[in-house]
Amino acid sequence: MAIRDSRIPGFYNLPLASRRQELADRGPATLQELALFDAGGLDRATADRMVENAIGVYSLPLGMGLNFQVNGRDYAVPMAVEEPSVIAAASNAARMVRAGGGFHGEADEPVMTAQVELLDVPNVERAEARILAEKAAILDLANLIIPRMVERGGGAREIQVRVPSRDYGGEAGRVVVHVHIDCRDAMGANLLNTVAEGLANRLAQLSGGRAGLRILTNLSDRRLIRLRASVPAALLATETVTGPVAAEAIAGASRFADDDPYRAATHNKGIMNGVDAVVIATGNDWRGVEAGAHAFAATSGRYRPLSRWWVGSDGALKGELIMPMAVGTVGGTLGVHAGARLAQRMLGVEASSTLALVIGAVGMASNLAALRALATEGIQRGHMACHRRATSEIPVLPEPPETPSGTSSANRPPRTPPAGTPTSAEGLT
Numbered sequence: 001m002a003i004r005d006s007r008i009p010g011f012y013n014l015p016l017a018s019r020r021q022e023l024a025d026r027g028p029a030t031l032q033e034l035a036l037f038d039a040g041g042l043d044r045a046t047a048d049r050m051v052e053n054a055i056g057v058y059s060l061p062l063g064m065g066l067n068f069q070v071n072g073r074d075y076a077v078p079m080a081v082e083e084p085s086v087i088a089a090a091s092n093a094a095r096m097v098r099a100g101g102g103f104h105g106e107a108d109e110p111v112m113t114a115q116v117e118l119l120d121v122p123n124v125e126r127a128e129a130r131i132l133a134e135k136a137a138i139l140d141l142a143n144l145i146i147p148r149m150v151e152r153g154g155g156a157r158e159i160q161v162r163v164p165s166r167d168y169g170g171e172a173g174r175v176v177v178h179v180h181i182d183c184r185d186a187m188g189a190n191l192l193n194t195v196a197e198g199l200a201n202r203l204a205q206l207s208g209g210r211a212g213l214r215i216l217t218n219l220s221d222r223r224l225i226r227l228r229a230s231v232p233a234a235l236l237a238t239e240t241v242t243g244p245v246a247a248e249a250i251a252g253a254s255r256f257a258d259d260d261p262y263r264a265a266t267h268n269k270g271i272m273n274g275v276d277a278v279v280i281a282t283g284n285d286w287r288g289v290e291a292g293a294h295a296f297a298a299t300s301g302r303y304r305p306l307s308r309w310w311v312g313s314d315g316a317l318k319g320e321l322i323m324p325m326a327v328g329t330v331g332g333t334l335g336v337h338a339g340a341r342l343a344q345r346m347l348g349v350e351a352s353s354t355l356a357l358v359i360g361a362v363g364m365a366s367n368l369a370a371l372r373a374l375a376t377e378g379i380q381r382g383h384m385a386c387h388r389r390a391t392s393e394i395p396v397l398p399e400p401p402e403t404p405s406g407t408s409s410a411n412r413p414p415r416t417p418p419a420g421t422p423t424s425a426e427g428l429t
C-alpha cells in the first residue's frame with residue numbers, strides 16, 4: 001500500500017525497529033511483512049531455484065528514501081544500496097525539490113526493441129524493401145507469438161530495418177531488423193527474445209541471408225523517462241554558501257559534465273547511485289538499466305550527462321533528466337523474490353511507467369545532492385559523517401589469519417571510529 005505522506009520527520013534518528021513501526025503505522029507494510037527483510041527478503045530454497053550453484057544469499061542494506069513527490073503523489077522509496085550517505089542525500093534533495101513543487105515528468109509508452117541480425121544478405125536495399133513490404137504480416141506473426149501480452153494491451157508495434165554498415169561502417173551484408181514491442185508493465189526481456197527468435201527464419205528468408213543474433217537491445221531509447229524539478233535557491237544554502245551562489249555553482253557543475261565526458265561519467269554515476277538502489281530493491285535488472293543509461297548518454301557521439309541543471313529566470317534551480325528506464329512491475333524476479341514483491345507493494349506502484357518515473361526522481365535527487373555538496377563544501381564532509389556513522393556501529397570483524405607473505409594485522413589501520421564521531425549526517429530528515 002502506498003504511503004500518503006512520504007515526509008517522516010525524525011525517521012533517521014529512530015532505531016531500526018521503530019522505523020518499521022512508523023511504516024506499519026503509515027500503511028506501506030505490516031510489521032510481520034517487514035520482518036521478511038530480516039533475512040534479505042529471499043530464502044535459501046528460493047535462491048537455490050533462482051541461480052545455479054547457489055551456496056547462499058547475499059544481502060544489501062535496505063533503507064527508505066523519503067520526501068519524494070512525483071506528479072503530485074507521495075512515495076516512500078525502498079532503496080537497496082551498500083554505500084553510506086546515498087539514501088540520506090537523496091532524501092534531503094527530495095525534500096528540497098518537494099518544496100519547489102515536487103518532481104514532474106512523463107514516461108514513454110513501455111516499448112522495447114528486439115534485434116534480429118541478418119547476415120550474408122546479398123542485396124541490403126532489396127532486403128530492406130522486401131521486409132518493409134511485409135511489415136504488417138511480420139507484426140501479426142510477432143503478435144501470434146505473444147498472445148498474452150496482446151491480451152494485456154501490449155504487442156508488436158513497429159518494424160524498422162537498419163543497415164549498420166551504412167551508419168557506422170563495418171561488415172557489409174548485415175541487416176538488422178528492429179521489432180518494437182509494447183511490454184506494458186513487464187520489463188520485457190524474455191518476451192522480446194522469444195519474438196526475435198520466432199521471427200528470425202521468416203526475416204532471413206525475406207532478406208536472402210541467414211539469421212544471426214536474436215536478442216533485445218538494452219539501448220531502450222523508446223522507453224524514456226523525462227523528469228523536471230525546481231528548487232527555490234534559498235533552500236540550497238549551506239553553512240558557508242548562500243542559496244543563489246549554491247544554485248549558480250550547481251549549474252556550473254552541470255555545465256562541466258556537459259563539456260567533459262570524464263566528468264559526465266561521474267555525474268551519471270551519481271544519478272545511478274539512486275537509480276540502481278531502487279531498481280535492485282524492486283527486483284529489476286540493474287545491469288540492463290545501467291547498460292541502457294550509458295549507451296543513451298553516448299548516442300550524440302560523445303558521452304554526456306543524463307541530467308542538466310540551470311538557474312531559471314525566477315532564480316530557482318531547475319533540473320531535467322532524460323534517460324531510458326526499462327523496468328517492470330510484473331514478471332521476472334518478482335515472481336520469485338518475496339522481498340522485491342514487498343518493496344514494490346510498499347511503493348504502491350502498479351504501472352511500469354510510474355515505477356520508472358519514481359526511479360528517475362530518486363536518480364535526479366541523488367544527482368542534485370552530489371552536485372550541491374561538490375559545488376559548495378566538497379563531498380567528503382557529509383559523506384564521511386555517514387561513513388563514520390556506519391563504521392562506528394559495525395562490530396569489528398575478526399582479523400584474517402596471517403598470510404604466508406607475513407602481512408600482519410599490526411600493519412593495518414584499526415577499524416575503531418575516531419573520537420567525536422557524529423551520530424547524524426547533513427541532510428537527514
Ligand code: MEV
Nearest residue numbers: 266267269270370371379
Ligand atoms: C559518489 O558515489 C557519487 C559522486 O561522485 C557523484 C558526482 O560526482 O556527481 C559524488
